[in-house]
Amino acid sequence: MADTLLGSRIAGGNTAYSRSESDYYPTPPEATKALLDYLKLQDKSQIWEPACGEGHIAEVLLEYGHSLIATDLFxxxxxxxxxxxxxxxLRSCDWIITNPPFKLAEQFIRRCHEHNKPFALLLKSQYWHSKSRYSLFKDVQPTDILPLTWRPDFLFKTRGKGSPLMDCIWCVWRNNGDQNTIYYPLTKPIILRT
Ligand SMILES: C[S@@+](CC[C@H](N)C(=O)[O-])C[C@H]1O[C@@H](n2cnc3c(N)ncnc32)[C@H](O)[C@@H]1O
Known part of the structure; x- marks a missing residue:
């Protein structure tokens, strides 16, 4: 995608569909790598990326040797x-991993939970700092909350223009019956960009 179009989408400008419609933010690869380095999934796990956008999470999943199902509303x-x-x-998969549209995050959490598969979603750090989400947390308690120790640059494709403001967490639901939530900060993997 042209950088100007990406910038325009994130700024909420006119595009083929508006940003408010899709809530489109491509995830920089280091965020996905940090998650995968932590999760250490079985080789060749089958992963469904159900809001794949242009494939920024999906391509890292493939790079790690996993099988991929990539879908999106748009x-x-x-x-x-x-x-x-x-x-x-439900698609046939071992895990569901995505960065969901923020305004639909709760619906994505509940839908993933209904599918009864382990899943990981990238959310804003303050996601759980809300009275209205307390019941969601109690209903569908994450097994791992993994704060990124850097701010992902969702404008990474327009290098030099992004000045990231948002702190993020990966939240993981392992579907293994654990009652407690692990809190474990992730460090930023080194990525060489050409
Ligand atoms: C924050 S972007 C993330 C894109 C991609 N996962 C990534 O991390 O680079 C959210 C994506 O969710 C998609 N989306 C919005 N509503 C959806 C829905 N109901 N079902 C599937 N995808 C949806 C948007 O089109 C957009 O690509």
Whole structure:
């Protein structure tokens, strides 16, 4: 995607569809690598990226040797489009991993939980700092909360223009019956960009 289009999407400008419609923020690869380095999934796990955008998480999953199912409500040149995660059946997978649209985060959490598979979602750090989400936490308690010790630059494709303001966490639900939540900060993996 042209950098100007990406910048425009994030700024909420006119695009093929508006940012408010899609809540599109491509995840920089180091955020996904930090998660995968922590999770140490079995080789060749089958992972569903159900809000894949242009494939920024998906490509890292492939790089780590996993099998991929990539879908999105809006086709953005990657994976399968017109698949509403909130209303579509479970795909055959071992894990679900995505950076969901923020305004639908709770619905994504509940839908992943219904699918009864382990899952990991990238959320704003203050996600749980809300009275209205206390019942969600009690209903669907994460097994791991993993603060990123850096601010991911969602404008990384327009290098030099991003000045990240948002702190983020990966939240993991391992679906293993654990009653407690591990809190473990992730350090930033080194990525060489050309
Ligand atoms: C924050 S972006 C993340 C994109 C990609 N996962 C990444 O990390 O680079 C959120 C994505 O969710 C998609 N989306 C929005 N509503 C959706 C829905 N109901 N089902 C599936 N995807 C949806 C948007 O089109 C957008 O690509």
């Amino acid at each position: 086709y953005q040149g990657y994976g399968e489009g017109e698949i509403d995660f909130l209303n579509s059946p």
